[in-house]
Amino acid sequence: MPDIILSWSLIATGAMFIIAIFMVTLRLLRGPSLADRVVALDLIGTLAAGAVGVYAIAKNEPIYIFVSIVLALVLFVGTVAFAYHLEKGGER
Amino acid sequence: MMQVLASLLLVFGGLFSLLGAVGILRMPDIFTRLQAATKTGTLGVGFVMVAVCVHFQDLGVSVRSLLVIAFLFLTAPIAGHVIARAAYFVSTPLWNKTALDELKHAIASDSKDAPAQPAAPAPDDDDASSRPMRDEPAV
Numbered sequence: 001m002p003d004i005i006l007s008w009s010l011i012a013t014g015a016m017f018i019i020a021i022f023m024v025t026l027r028l029l030r031g032p033s034l035a036d037r038v039v040a041l042d043l044i045g046t047l048a049a050g051a052v053g054v055y056a057i058a059k060n061e062p063i064y065i066f067v068s069i070v071l072a073l074v075l076f077v078g079t080v081a082f083a084y085h086l087e088k089g090g091e092r
Numbered sequence: 093m094m095q096v097l098a099s100l101l102l103v104f105g106g107l108f109s110l111l112g113a114v115g116i117l118r119m120p121d122i123f124t125r126l127q128a129a130t131k132t133g134t135l136g137v138g139f140v141m142v143a144v145c146v147h148f149q150d151l152g153v154s155v156r157s158l159l160v161i162a163f164l165f166l167t168a169p170i171a172g173h174v175i176a177r178a179a180y181f182v183s184t185p186l187w188n189k190t191a192l193d194e195l196k197h198a199i200a201s202d203s204k205d206a207p208a209q210p211a212a213p214a215p216d217d218d219d220a221s222s223r224p225m226r227d228e229p230a231v
Contacts, residue, residue, distance in 0.1 A: 002093070002095035002096050002099075003095065005095065005096055005099050006095045006096075006098060006099045006147075008099075009099030009100075009102050009103050010099070010102065012103060012106065013102040013103060013105065013106035013140070014106075015106075016106030016107065016109060016110045017106060017109055019110060019113070020106075020109045020110045020112065020113035021113070023113040023114065023116070023117045024113050024116055024117070026117060027116050027117050027125075033122060033179065033184050035122050035175055035178065035179035035182075035184055036122055036125065038175055039116065039122070039125055039126050039129050039175060040116060040129075042129065042130075042133075042171060042175075043112060043113070043116055043129040043130075043133050046133040046134065046137055046164065046168070047109055047112075047113075047133060047136070047137070049137055049160065049164075050105060050109060050133075050136055050137035050140045050141075053137070053140040053141055053143070053144050053157070053160075054102065054106075054140060056144060057098070057102070057143065057144060057147050062144075062148050062150065062152075062153040062156075065144060065153060065156045065157055065160065066156070068137075068141070068157075068160045069156065069159060069160055069163070072160055072163045072164055072167070073163065075167075075171075076163075076167035076170070076171055079171040079174065079175060080170075080171060080174055082175070082178075083171075083174040083175050083177070083178040084178075086175075086178035086179070086182055087177070087178045087181060087182070089182075
């Protein structure tokens with residue numbers, strides 16, 4: 001019984017993450033300013049790190065957690081670089 | 093029992109992520125969108141990582157997933173603050189129902205004080221910098 005609960009909740013959580021990433025992608029395409037797009041891209045990366053965690057549980061392979069670590073690390077650098085670019089008067 | 097706990101945590105994480113996505117899609121303003129995105133995204137991924145912790149029950153995996161949580165909790169507020177600051181200073185429009193803009197008043201009072209002070213020393217500085225230039229060729 002617990003196995004069935006876990007497998008169904010894995011399916012539900014994966015679906016929620018897919019829907020969430022899809023909705024944030026809409027904001028990424030629509031966003032009026034560059035800052036909106038940067039925020040959307042940041043959230044997409046964070047959600048991707050979470051989805052990789054869900055995938056690691058689904059496949060029973062803990063090695064995938066490294067992907068989450070690297071995503072979380074790279075995302076921060078990207079966001080700060082975009083903010084620096086904005087503040088130095090780059091192209092909007 | 094642990095599997096039920098892990099699935100509960102997973103569903104909570106998914107719900108929080110979905111909430112953050114709804115927030116970033118429906119909020120009226122870059123700053124409110126940022127508010128929704130950073131907090132709920134971090135909490136959703138945090139729940140999923142705790143679920144990874146509970147499911148595998150292994151020291152190395154737990155340390156790695158807690159590392160992800162610690163890193164997100166450290167960097168997400170910084171990234172949000174930096175982006176909000178940049179967006180404010182390139183004058184991204186605020187929502188038309190924004191009630192209070194404290195940073196605008198702070199900048200206004202700063203620039204009211206600022207011109208009085210540098211205006212007086214400025215001519216002295218010019219003289220001081222031009223005099224050595226004239227003296228130097230003679231020496």
